[in-house]
Amino acid sequence: MKEFVEGSHAIAEIIKATQPGVISAYPITPQTHIVEDLAQMVANKELNSQFVNVESEHSAASVVLGGSAAGVRVYTATSSQGLFYMQEVVFNIAGMRLPVVMTCANRAISAPINIWNDQQDSISLRDAGWFQVYAEDNQEAVDFHLIAYRLAEDKRVMLPVMVCMDGFILTHGMETVDIPEQEKVNKFLPAYKPLYKLDTAEPISMGLLADPDYYMETRFAIQETMKESIGYLSGISKEFNAVFGRDYKDLLVEEYQTKDAEKVIVAMGSVCGTIKEVVDEQRAKGKKVGLLRIITYRPFPYARVYEALKNVPKVAVLDKAVSLGAYAPIAVEIKAAFYGKKKGPKVASSFVAGLGGRDITLESIHEVFRRLTVKEVNSDFIDLKPELLKEEYGE
Amino acid sequence: MENSPLFKSGHTACAGCGQAIAARLVIEAAGANTIVVNNTGCLEVFSTKYPDTAWGVPWIHSLFENSAAVASGVEAALIYLGKKNATNVIAQGGDGSTGDIGLQALSGMLERGHDILYVCYDNEAYMNTGVQRSGLTPFDTNTTTSPAGAQSSGNIRPKKPVPEICLAHGIPYVATASVGFPQDLSRKVKKAISIKGPKYIQIHASCPLGWRHESNQMLPVAKLAVETGLYPLFEYENGVLAGRKQIIPKPVEEYLKTQGRFKHLLNNPEEIKKIQEIADNNIKKYNLKLES
Structure with a gap:
């Protein structure tokens, strides 16, 4: 349905449609409107999700890491210093092959402190093992979040995705956005079924120590998945276009x-x-x-x-x-x-x-x-x- | 001891490791319906070196300081899935990852009211990296970063009172335990998991390597810490002191002389007097003295 809305609200609407079981975030400008809207949706019982208000971005990323490991779809959003504070968890999530989706409301890095937009934050985390996609407008920002979950949870991929949108310019900009209907979202994005999870019925250990005999292969595996995933994006785009009537080529x-x-x-x-x-x-x-x-x-x-x-x-x-x-x-x-x-x-x-x-x-x-x-x-x-x-x- | 299906033998802990015994006691008391979230540290390293794991329950390690936050996410997911009532969640770590670098995440977990038991294995220094001083290192301890020397008798500060910090969060259960008193330890874990909400247990766990005692002295050394009043065992339920282990106090010197980390104090009666005062204060504060 087409709505004239603020970018952040459009993102909250699409995240609601993806039905994450755990949402966790810590406030930082210009990410705040997204998570405020999600908190209100949970409060209004429009969205069935555990919204965990944490004491830092480090814990926000850790909460969604834990939620994802326990087998549910998760969401977080941050910006700038918040992303940097998350950094070691960000790398950890990719290393553990957890399909976390995050919005980065792009903002400059301190010092001097500056809350306005550039792309230094996400770009500085380019080596973390996350997909990074950058939206031009709020329609793309909305659509990319759906594609992000689909890509992250693809059994061939199992890697986290960061959807980057320019802070203020997009997050606080008003545009007409076609927010996909729930029915179509369900068609494109099936319920998350994890390959592995923390489950007392089938106990597994996650996050083990890998010594020099094993570590390199884990990094190689992510590198190979990243290379192969370039080819998956055109297929996923075609499916997306078919369901939502858009015209994305390959999203590269x-x-x-x-x-x-x-x-x-x-x-x-x-x-x-x-x-x-x-x-x-x-x-x-x-x-x-x-x-x-x-x-x-x-x-x-x-x-x-x-x-x-x-x-x-x-x-x-x-x-x-x-x-x-x-x-x-x-x-x-x-x-x-x-x-x-x-x-x-x-x-x-x-x-x-x-x-x-x-x-x-x-x-x-x-x-x-x-x-x-x-x-x-x-x-x-x-x-x-x-x-x-x-x-x-x-x- | 028989092999345990929940924490199996064959891990690579040092001989006489107090933390290994304590961790096993904790998980056996909690039972198979438990998910464990572990900070980086000795326990994580010696129990889960790929491709092996000692754990017979679902177990996850992420980073040094975030087990309380990861466990919060696990608990939230279990609530979402409708499985929380059937599953215990334990977050655990050593004294450094709990009381220093992980204190913020722990405080967040407690303040938010998650139904999680946090277990701190307190061996009173950063043992995994080679015995560096932590906030929970006792007064006058000789560690590699608080060394005794011509103008130093070791660590200059008393132990950070993490149980009291947890207590100040208004959580329903806070206890200390010791690997030297295994039945008491197991009872406290069972009690903690029977209570809904955030719980904190801090377990004194001897470390032969870091404390410098023979590996076969793990239990007697841990016991002496309690029996001198230096490591008081207590339980707080809903903010009220509900139990403590009473003792016929032994002089602190009996405990200090068992370990190389205190060797520099043995000919220094002034310093020993200061440590005796710490024990005496504990004895008074928690009314530990057994009336004979």
């Missing part, structure tokens, strides 16, 4: 006007809406520009990126995060996709924008296209304020 990347493009921006998340507007405007003027949107960041879709960009002469990678002292995170992947290949962009420049919630405007995107010249640049910051950089060290 979106190619927007890239076929004959001479300049393409690679980006991720809600900024892609702004980029599409600039692309349309430039195309109307006859300029051959395009956008390659990364949807799934982990596992990274190298083959799809290669195919999409192999004939594009100039590529600008726009990161909303930095790897301080190194190439920006998405830029690294794009460069890696072409290393040693015959075809590929002559120029793959890297830009950083929108940190700590600085607006990425249409003009910011024009600036990226202007700076995308024959001279390759790396981690070139867009929209810096020169007057703030003039401050000198004390005498």
Whole structure:
């Protein structure tokens, strides 16, 4: 049913439809509206779930870990420092192959403290063994949560999924969203039947010590599953489209006007809406520009990126995060996709924008296209304020 | 002792490990309808080295400090599945993972009122990493990070009062027990699981390696801690002192001289006097002295 709602409320509605048995979260801006709405749904008896109010994000992640190990579908949501506080549990959940689904309302990382959007939080946890998908708008954010459970609980996968949505821009943005009906959700997402669980009828031990004779194989297994899962996403998308009448290809990347493009921006998340507007405007003027949107960041879709960009002469990678002292995170992947290949962009420049919630405007995107010249640049910051950089060290 | 189907022999604990005996007593008292959530630590390492496990009940280990939170999730899932009434949930860990790094998760579990028994195996230092000082290390103990030396007689602070911290949460049952008094320990576990809500039992468990005594002295050393008043055994039900083990107090020196971790004190009557005061305070506070 189509509703004009806040992003967070739309997420709460779809989580309700997935009927998680255990929900646990700790408040952090801008994640709060999602879990407030879920708490109210439980209070109103609209949702039959155990809502566990914890004393920290570390415990929120631990509660859903325990709930998942005990055999029920679980949900948590966080942001920024909260995600970092969860970090060791986040890795642990993946290592234990538990199909937890989490929303990350993307927010900048302290210091300086900043509650506004960039993608430094989830990107910094890229090596945790979680799938990471990034929504462009709230319709995708809603749909991706359903797909997340379906993927996580797939017996071939059994890995956690983080659905990333830009804090405030999406979580607090009002949009018309088609929230899937319960009947259709049940059709697409059957009740969770765990492979293994903590059960007194069939006692098992979980989370054992693996010495050097055994540890590496557990990591290898996750790596292989991640690689294979890239192929499952197109099948799951097709099923999703059939039930809900959407048009997702494979949920790995979106190619927007890239076929004959001479300049393409690679980006991720809600900024892609702004980029599409600039692309349309430039195309109307006859300029051959395009956008390659990364949807799934982990596992990274190298083959799809290669195919999409192999004939594009100039590529600008726009990161909303930095790897301080190194190439920006998405830029690294794009460069890696072409290393040693015959075809590929002559120029793959890297830009950083929108940190700590600085607006990425249409003009910011024009600036990226202007700076995308024959001279390759790396981690070139867009929209810096020169007057703030003039401050000198004390005498 | 016969082999137990719930905590099997063949694990890799040190000879004379008090924690291994205590853990077995706990799970045998709780029975087969129990799910155990274990913090990282000696017990986790020696009982579940892949591909082996000593546990005959469902058992899970996640991290060092989160057993209370993981157990909260397990309990919530059991409620959702309608299975809670038929299943006991035990969260457990050592003194460091309980009273130091895991104190916040423990406090959360207690405050939220989960129907879980938390068991702390208190061997009074970080034994798994090589005998470093924890918040529950006793006053004047020589550990690798609170070493005795020219200007130190060991750990400078008394034990953190974790049972009292738990008690302050208003939970229905808090008790201390000792591996030296196994029947008392089993009785307390059985009692705890018969009570709905959060429960806390702290078990004094001797560690031959960390305390530096012969492995065949595990039981007598643990007993002496109780008999000197240094490790009072008590039970609080609904906030009221409902029971304590009364003793004919022995001088603390009898306990201290059994262990290498206190050896540096034996020619230091001033320090021994301070430790005797700790025991005397316990004896007074819990009215431990048996009237002869």
